[in-house]
Amino acid sequence: MEKRVRVRFAPSPTGGLHMGGVRTALFNYLFAKKHGGDFILRIEDTDQTRFVEGAEEYIINALKWCGIAPNEGVGFGNGQYAPYRQSERKELGIYKKYADKLIESGHAYYAFDTPEELEDMRKRLEAAKMSAPQYNAVTRQTMRNSITLPEDEVKKLLDGGAKYVIRLKVPRNEEIRFHDIIRGWVVVNSSQVDDKVLLKSDGMPTYHLAHIVDDIEMKISHAVRGEEWLPSAPAHILIYRYLGLEDEMPQLAHLPLILNPDGNGKISKREARFPVFPLSWKDPREAAPYTGYKEAGYYPEAFVNILALLGWNPGNNQEIFSLDELANLFEFERVNKSGAKFDPEKAKWFNQQYLRKKSDEELAESFAPMLKEKGFEKNKAFMVEFCKLVKEKVQFVHEFWEQGKYVFIAPTSYDEKVLAKKWNAQSKELFFSVLETFKNVSTWNAQTLHDTFENLTKEKGKIDMQLLRVLTTGVGGGPHLFDMLALIGKEETLNRLVKALSTLN
RNA sequence: GGCCCGUUCGUCUAGGGGUUAGGACGCGUCCCUUUCACGGACGAAACACGGGUUCGAUUCCCGUACGGGCUACCA
Numbered sequence: 001m002e003k004r005v006r007v008r009f010a011p012s013p014t015g016g017l018h019m020g021g022v023r024t025a026l027f028n029y030l031f032a033k034k035h036g037g038d039f040i041l042r043i044e045d046t047d048q049t050r051f052v053e054g055a056e057e058y059i060i061n062a063l064k065w066c067g068i069a070p071n072e073g074v075g076f077g078n079g080q081y082a083p084y085r086q087s088e089r090k091e092l093g094i095y096k097k098y099a100d101k102l103i104e105s106g107h108a109y110y111a112f113d114t115p116e117e118l119e120d121m122r123k124r125l126e127a128a129k130m131s132a133p134q135y136n137a138v139t140r141q142t143m144r145n146s147i148t149l150p151e152d153e154v155k156k157l158l159d160g161g162a163k164y165v166i167r168l169k170v171p172r173n174e175e176i177r178f179h180d181i182i183r184g185w186v187v188v189n190s191s192q193v194d195d196k197v198l199l200k201s202d203g204m205p206t207y208h209l210a211h212i213v214d215d216i217e218m219k220i221s222h223a224v225r226g227e228e229w230l231p232s233a234p235a236h237i238l239i240y241r242y243l244g245l246e247d248e249m250p251q252l253a254h255l256p257l258i259l260n261p262d263g264n265g266k267i268s269k270r271e272a273r274f275p276v277f278p279l280s281w282k283d284p285r286e287a288a289p290y291t292g293y294k295e296a297g298y299y300p301e302a303f304v305n306i307l308a309l310l311g312w313n314p315g316n317n318q319e320i321f322s323l324d325e326l327a328n329l330f331e332f333e334r335v336n337k338s339g340a341k342f343d344p345e346k347a348k349w350f351n352q353q354y355l356r357k358k359s360d361e362e363l364a365e366s367f368a369p370m371l372k373e374k375g376f377e378k379n380k381a382f383m384v385e386f387c388k389l390v391k392e393k394v395q396f397v398h399e400f401w402e403q404g405k406y407v408f409i410a411p412t413s414y415d416e417k418v419l420a421k422k423w424n425a426q427s428k429e430l431f432f433s434v435l436e437t438f439k440n441v442s443t444w445n446a447q448t449l450h451d452t453f454e455n456l457t458k459e460k461g462k463i464d465m466q467l468l469r470v471l472t473t474g475v476g477g478g479p480h481l482f483d484m485l486a487l488i489g490k491e492e493t494l495n496r497l498v499k500a501l502s503t504l505n
Numbered sequence: 506g507g508c509c510c511g512u513u514c515g516u517c518u519a520g521g522g523g524u525u526a527g528g529a530c531g532c533g534u535c536c537c538u539u540u541c542a543c544g545g546a547c548g549a550a551a552c553a554c555g556g557g558u559u560c561g562a563u564u565c566c567c568g569u570a571c572g573g574g575c576u577a578c579c580a
Binding site: 010011012014044046047049050111113115118129130132133134163165167183186188189191192193194197199200201202204206207208211226227228229230231232233234254256257259261264265266309310311313315316317319336337338339340341342343345346347348349350391392393418453454457462463464465466467468469470475476477478479480481482484 | 507511512520527528529530531538540542544574575576579
């Protein structure tokens with residue numbers, strides 16, 4: 001029988017969760033959803049020195065905002081595998097138990113080397129031009145550990161409370177093969193793997209031990225994580241093997257990384273000229289907060305859609321997906337192997353697609369508070385009409401202001417380029433006649449304005465419409481002009497024309 | 506440096522031994538429009554390179570180049 005699908009997202013609370021992490025969480029979520037399985041949030045807080053206040057809460061809120069909440073784990077309800085925080089699980093003695101097992105079977109050993117001694121070893125090896133200075137089958141023979149030290153001395157050290165770590169005893173030359181759902185078979189020689197620390201001198205496990213113990217204990221079926229873990233996967237295989245748990249090992253899937261749009265490398269929060277966090281993140285160690293996608297005006301559905309298509313695709317030309325659709329379609333076999341550069345421009349386009357799906361009423365409702373902040377309040381009908389007209393110009397709700405503020409504020413300047421090109425000696429007289437004619441319009445709506453203007457041009461000859469736009473709104477572009485003038489209203493439109501004609505020569 | 510992973514338009518990608526190499530973002534042209542957009546049509550734009558294998562490689566294999574990751578008592 002197939003194992004029940006149980007996947008976990010296991011971040012460490014060392015900072016705000018960035019978009020790469022969110023995508024890892026998303027793929028886990030989609031996979032669990034598709035297979036009717038469980039999605040778990042586990043907090044990997046084994047490094048006490050890197051703990052950041054507020055990070056855990058941030059992770060929880062970010063997942064919630066994205067709509068990809070786990071159904072088990074920290075912040076989402078305890079299942080039968082609680083606790084879900086590794087620092088708490090450590091108190092159970094669970095990691096030590098597994099480490100001891102490895103010691104007993106001879107696949108791990110105690111190491112008493114101080115940080116200084118380790119540093120010396122690295123320097124020595126570098127001086128000797130060794131390609132990769134590492135604690136391994138060869139170098140461990142020169143270090144202070146339970147392999148090189150006499151048995152009674154090891155006992156004495158242990159009993160005397162000496163500081164020690166437990167290291168994995170990696171064989172000198174052995175081929176390690178493992179299968180990755182995304183990458184297929186990967187082969188590495190154990191000579192490339194170092195004797196990883198399993199249990200640190202403070203009693204905490206390292207990631208390598210902790211995640212394996214937890215994945216086993218929590219009956220995780222698939223371990224989905226970023227590509228940065230690929231190099232340590234062989235060590236993990238060995239640990240499962242030496243624990244006799246190879247059969248229960250979760251299947252592995254290493255996701256490609258999300259890369260910087262320009263330049264190289266993974267996305268860095270400092271350099272990015274676009275949001276990298278889902279929600280704004282204030283790092284207690286830094287002065288300025290980082291703006292999140294939410295605050296930048298992205299819809300969570302759009303954000304998730306963008307992420308889903310970064311490294312995965314359904315094999316057809318569809319680009320807009322609801323979460324449910326994604327969950328139905330998702331499979332690791334269709335995840336790319338290569339890293340994907342993030343394109344902020346396309347991200348905006350995605351948001352625009354979602355914005356256009358909103359009703360004018362919804363948009364009006366979201367924009368109203370922003371407008372109020374600018375000091376303007378209009379009734380609902382006005383707002384709905386405004387949004388209906390301006391929505392074609394915006395990608396974000398907050399852009400309604402930038403794109404349509406002239407509706408609320410009379411222009412104080414006029415587009416120079418358009419003026420330079422089109423304003424001439426006859427213009428003033430022509431627009432005086434427009435003013436006079438508009439004064440007599442009794443039914444002030446787009447249709448009558450259009451007809452009135454058209455009749456006038458039949459009488460007077462061509463009157464440039466873009467000039468009318470500039471005179472009444474100040475800018476050279478915007479939604480359909482007569483619709484806008486209808487919205488602006490008769491009195492205000494006439495005032496603006498009067499003012500423009502008194503300003504321009 | 507060593508090891509691992511990767512490489513189709515500028516970017517995200519589809520495809521896969523014989524295709525006019527498809528789509529999307531962005532860009533350009535045109536149509537619609539007395540304005541501005543939306544929309545529509547069209548266009549420029551890619552199989553990193555060199556060797557194999559093969560009747561035939563962008564597709565399979567090997568090298569090279571380039572890119573990325575890892576190389577901690579961090580995850």
